[in-house]
Amino acid sequence: MTDSLLKAGERIDQLFSSNIKIIQNKDVFSFSVDSVLLSRFPNIPAKKGLIVDLCSGNGAVGLFVAGQTKAQIIQVELQERLADMNQRSIQLNELDQQMSVIQDDLANLADHVGLSKVDLMLCNPPYFKVDEKSNLNESEHYLLARHEIATNLDAICQVAQQTLKTNGRLAMVHRPDRFFDILDTLRRYKLAPKRIQFVYPKPGKEANMLLVEAIRDGSLAGLKILPPLFVHQDNGDYTDEIREIYYGK
Template identity: 50%
Template structure:
């Protein structure tokens, strides 16, 4: 265990999946957004290739490994997060299924293969580079949360280049960028097919957007029922509790 963890890292449970993940409060800890995206996206059960862009500490590849036997590739720019992801994958004995690439999303497509992938997931930076009031003074969090190295449009373009015809791309973002993400998806031939808005609780505005599209798909957008995270009493709703902790 001592060789597994570095500095202020800890080994957390992914409860519903019976997996463990290395996290660090000063570098990166995954949020509910990643969990919801991993549950939202449609994935092949057996064969195929799934690519997760902006993987962070590998949380989405780990979650997806519990849903599919397909090959999973994670792409992460920050070396420290890439290293954490690799150690988590090894700890869970998933090296046969999950591969991490320490690379830039904008440059990685030729290395994975153009139009070779069945599914692409992405939890991209949410905030524009100039949104100074939202910036975190921690460099790791700033890069993960702000469009310093990767914009929303660049993330959608990368996903489109990776996907086969009929392949699926799924993103999680802020509802305020809904029009932007729709525009980018259509610009790069990913037709939006499923959208779900996540609300902190009933009576509040949505604060998370999940969207999935199909490469060269036909127009037919479905708005899924809303998902509420907390009850009026401040407890997780039944739906979210099942996502986090299992049945």
């Protein structure tokens, strides 16, 4: 079954702490630490509910979450090739009864799931605004994954406001240099930030990732800034926390 699901240039990768396998292609898309951390950041509903993964790419975030819950998971991906890889990874892991893929613009999510139906929304969005300084000399797949061309922070927060239940949660991974932009956009769409964690490549370095969780129509009080998360030690090895995420206890 494994060989029959792979296409030219593809491989199968697995997080050692998980039984989940992901179909990857370095020329199209490969998951990295941001996807892994996002899948471990929010409190995942254990037994029921609806989880939606926006900008799902080849499906890594939603697939890693699937091992933590029995809730239904919908993956939303605009690019046909990535949506196809995503669907085949679902088949590879025999998760067809729990997971599905919608190939569409995320702005149309309400047409597929309805209003106020989602318990948890995950998103690893394009990080970079497009301006005259943008390096757009990339493959189409990486271009859309990294730059705010097909979607942006505003569109993501708007669809979260439409489709999350009251007190439903949005969890994102993003860049620290967009911090104030993220907070302003969340509040504009009545998404109250509740948990924030900065991620650092190693001690002594500037943060290069930001994890944020917000609640639809929640109170603006009670924001928690979590302890910093370091990916590597000074010698380049993973920290104990990251090693446990990748390899298990």
